[in-house]
Amino acid sequence: MNTSFEHYIFLAEPFGFGPISSSIAIARQLKILDPQKKIIFMGSGTSHQLAVKSNIFDENYFVEDMSESSFIECNSEVNSTNCLIIANTYPKAVLIAKQAEFKCVFIDTLFWMWNQLPIKALDVMKYFIEEFHCTDVKLDRFGFSDIFMLVPPLIDVDVPPHIVKHPFLLVSLGGIDSSLYDFPVFYQKLIEYISKEKKLKQYNILICGGGNKFRENEFKKYENSQLIITCLGPHEYMSKLRVADIVLSSAGLHGFYENYFLKKNVMFLPPQSYSQYLQLKYILNNFSKVIGANFENLEMSHSLRENMPELERINEVKRTNKFLIKDPIWKKFLNIFEDFHTGKIQTDWKSEKNKLQNSRLGPVLVAKEILSLV
Structure with a gap:
């Protein structure tokens, strides 16, 4: 895949495991699709905790007070022309990326819950919306935008079983x-x-x-x-x-x-x-x-x-x-x-009343779309 980005920095809201676990699933697919890319995590709290546990990211940085200088302070190889910011359910990260003049994509795992968009859509290259099929939420309820992309669940359950004592x-x-x-x-x-x-x-x-x-x-x-x-x-x-x-x-x-x-x-x-x-x-x-x-x-x-x-x-x-x-x-x-x-x-x-139609390929679809952005 032909892209100008050499580095991808994941920023996940440090609340629960949802934003970071879905980030890890996407990062794993990025590594599979293009092992040469450098995948970085920056953050704190439970997000940093799980990022380190995952052994997926090439580099993990504990950053409690994220600012527009954080990206280049953590890694001197990173600049606004060779790095894409991936903000997962983290509106503040989009604002910081904009202030630092870094290009950014937004992953929204709570689109179904908002009464207004948490960010300005024009501030990101792509706005990924994770489907929650238990709700009947229209994709265009905040207005139509061609940067919106509805994606299947951002999880990866295809791992070998562990040996345990039962029950x-x-x-x-x-x-x-x-x-x-x-x-x-x-x-x-x-x-x-x-x-x-x-x-x-x-x-x-x-x-x-x-x-x-x-x-x-x-x-x-x-x-x-x-x-x-x-x-x-x-x-x-x-x-x-x-x-x-x-x-x-x-x-x-x-x-x-x-x-x-x-x-x-x-x-x-x-x-x-x-x-x-x-x-x-x-x-x-x-x-x-x-x-x-x-x-x-x-x-x-x-x-x-x-x-x-x-x-x-x-x-x-x-x-x-x-x-x-x-x-x-x-x-x-x-x-x-x-x-x-x-x-x-x-x-x-x-x-189940309303069966899920989409596949479990959400992380793959998002990773491919991210790698296609230039």
């Missing part, structure tokens, strides 16, 4: 530990419960997640001969997800797609962010036999709704999360979880 329970908490919400108190209580619950003794258990507490091994005290708590790179995590007998998963978009494509017997955990609440609501509406503990399932009052102002929705999520660990909400969650891990209820993906 195997995989608990995926995602990378929700962020400056916006901090580590959820619900997850803290869940980890402690799983480590002590005698009814789970038959399972070999792996709890995965990201953030400071995982980085600093704060959960080590809960481990035992049948329970491991750690942060895994995407490839290793997927290899274990493939063989899990049951899965307890955060309600992130990519966690949904991973379980959907692998047809896992999964139970989705209560939302820990605004996007997770909406995603889980749409998923449960589209799949009548998928197990999930959304606030409605827990008979929990709240005021979350579509198109909420940012500060209002953040405060409401923080408020609701405080109540998740209190009786009787916690007991209602445990009742659902017990029915799930004992086999009384299970997820059946065949109940």
